[in-house]
Amino acid sequence: MAGLSGALIGCGFFAVNQMHAWRDIEGAAIIAVCDRDPERLKIVGDQFGVTRRYTDAAELFAAETLDFVDIATTVGSHRPLVEMAAAHGVPVICQKPFAPTLADAKAMVKACADAGVPLMVHENFRWQSPIQAVRAVLDSGEIGTPFFGRISFRSGYDVFSGQPYLATGKRFIIEDLGIHILDIARFLLGDVSSLTARTKRINPAIAGEDVATILMDHAGGATSVVDCSYATKLAAEPFPETLIELDGSDGTIRLAQGYRLTVTGKSGTRVSDVSPRLLPWASRPWHNIQESVLAIQRHWVDCLASGQEPATSGADNLRTFALVEAAYAGAASREPVQIEALL
Ligand code: NAD
Ligand code: 89Y
Numbered sequence: 001m002a003g004l005s006g007a008l009i010g011c012g013f014f015a016v017n018q019m020h021a022w023r024d025i026e027g028a029a030i031i032a033v034c035d036r037d038p039e040r041l042k043i044v045g046d047q048f049g050v051t052r053r054y055t056d057a058a059e060l061f062a063a064e065t066l067d068f069v070d071i072a073t074t075v076g077s078h079r080p081l082v083e084m085a086a087a088h089g090v091p092v093i094c095q096k097p098f099a100p101t102l103a104d105a106k107a108m109v110k111a112c113a114d115a116g117v118p119l120m121v122h123e124n125f126r127w128q129s130p131i132q133a134v135r136a137v138l139d140s141g142e143i144g145t146p147f148f149g150r151i152s153f154r155s156g157y158d159v160f161s162g163q164p165y166l167a168t169g170k171r172f173i174i175e176d177l178g179i180h181i182l183d184i185a186r187f188l189l190g191d192v193s194s195l196t197a198r199t200k201r202i203n204p205a206i207a208g209e210d211v212a213t214i215l216m217d218h219a220g221g222a223t224s225v226v227d228c229s230y231a232t233k234l235a236a237e238p239f240p241e242t243l244i245e246l247d248g249s250d251g252t253i254r255l256a257q258g259y260r261l262t263v264t265g266k267s268g269t270r271v272s273d274v275s276p277r278l279l280p281w282a283s284r285p286w287h288n289i290q291e292s293v294l295a296i297q298r299h300w301v302d303c304l305a306s307g308q309e310p311a312t313s314g315a316d317n318l319r320t321f322a323l324v325e326a327a328y329a330g331a332a333s334r335e336p337v338q339i340e341a342l343l
Contacts, residue, residue, distance in 0.1 A: 004028040004304060007066050009057050009081055010073030011035040011044035013162050014095070018072055018122075019048045020281040021294040028301045030070070034060045057081055061088045068093065068304065070297075072122075074165060075100055075175075082108045086115040093300055095122045097175050098317050102325045102342060109314040120300050120310035121317035125180035125242065126187040127295040128288050130259050133274040134244055135188060137253050142265035144250030149224035150243075151185045153177060154232040157239035157285075160206070172208025174199070174327050178228045182214070182323040183312070184242060190220040191319055194338050197330040202231035214327050239285055259288075318343060
C-alpha cells in the first residue's frame with residue numbers, strides 16, 4: 001500500500017503518544033503538525049522531526065494534500081475542526097470526548113457522512129489488550145450468555161497534574177473517563193436501552209463530579225454496573241486499569257487488578273496474565289493506554305485501506321456519547337433515562 005500522509009492537529013499532553021504510535025505504523029506517516037500554541041508546535045515538531053508546521057488549522061488544510069487528519073485537541077475545538085476536515089474531503093480521527101453535546105456530535109457525523117468522509121473517534125480503551133482478551137473469551141462461548149457485568153475504574157491517581165483542564169470543567173469523570181468505561185460496557189454487552197445514574201464530588205479542589213455509579217439495561221438482556229471514581233485511595237494504585245466482572249449462563253470472567261484474568265466456564269477454571277506489552281516508547285502505568293493507541297491507529301489505517309467502517313466510527317460513538325448525556329441527565333433528575341429517545 002502506498003503510504004498515507006496525515007497531519008496532527010493539537011500537539012499537547014496526549015498527542016505525544018499518538019505521534020509515537022504513528023512512527024510505529026507502516027503505511028502511514030504524519031507529514032505536518034498544527035497547534036495554535038507555537039511552543040507546543042515546536043516541541044512536538046522537533047521531537048518527531050516534522051518540519052511542516054502550522055499555528056492555524058485552516059492554513060494547514062489549504063496548504064497540504066492529506067489522506068487523513070488526526071485531531072488531538074481538547075473538546076471545545078472538535079466540531080469546527082471535524083467540519084473543516086469534512087469540507088476539505090479529508091478523512092478524520094477525532095479524540096474523545098467527541099463533542100461538548102450530543103447535538104454537536106450528531107452534526108459532526110452528518111457533516112462527514114454528507115462529504116463521504118470516513119470518521120473515527122479515538123475511543124481507544126476497548127482496544128486495550130486485556131479488554132480484547134475479555135471479549136475473546138465472551139466470543140468463544142466459554143461462559144455462555146452474559147447476564148451481568150460490572151465494569152469498574154476506581155483510582156486516586158493525580159490526573160490533574162498532566163491534564164489541568166480536568167479540574168476546571170463543570171463535567172469531569174463521566175465526560176473524561178466514564179465515556180471509555182461506558183464504551184467498554186457496550187463493547188462487551190451490547191447497546192444500552194436505559195440507565196440510572198448517581199454522581200458525587202469528593203475532591204473539593206475540582207469543579208466537576210469525580211465519582212459516578214451507573215446501572216444499565218442492555219438491549220440483549222444483560223444488566224451492568226459501570227462505576228468510576230478518582231476519589232478512591234487504595235493500598236495499591238490501579239490506574240489506569242479497568243476491572244471487569246461478567247457472569248454468564250455457563251460461567252464467569254474476572255479481570256482483576258494486575259491484569260489477572262480468571263475464566264470459569266464449560267472447560268473448568270483458567271487463570272492467565274493478560275498484561276499489556278511495554279512498548280519501547282511507553283512508560284508505566286500509562287503503557288496499557290499507550291498500547292491501545294497503537295492498536296486503534298493501526299485499525300484506522302487498515303480501515304482506510306479496506307474501506308471498512310472503523311469499530312468506533314462517529315456513528316458508533318453516538319451510542320456511547322448518548323450514555324454520557326443520559327448519565328448526566330439521570331444524575332440530575334434521579335430518574336431512569338431511555339437511550340433510544342436521545343438518538
Ligand atoms: P492538551 O491541552 O495538553 O493539548 C491540546 C492541544 O491542542 C494544546 O496544545 C492546544 O494548544 C491545542 N489546540 C487546541 N485547540 C486548537 C485549535 N483549534 N487548533 C490547533 N491547536 C489547538 O490536552 P490533552 O490532555 O493532550 O488532551 C487532548 C484530548 O485528548 C482531549 O480531548 C482528551 O480528553 C484526550 N485524551 C484522550 C486520552 C485517551 O486515552 N484517549 C487520554 C488523555 C487525553
Ligand atoms: O483523559 C483521560 C483519558 O482519556 O484516559 C485517562 C485520562 O487521561 C485521565 O482520566
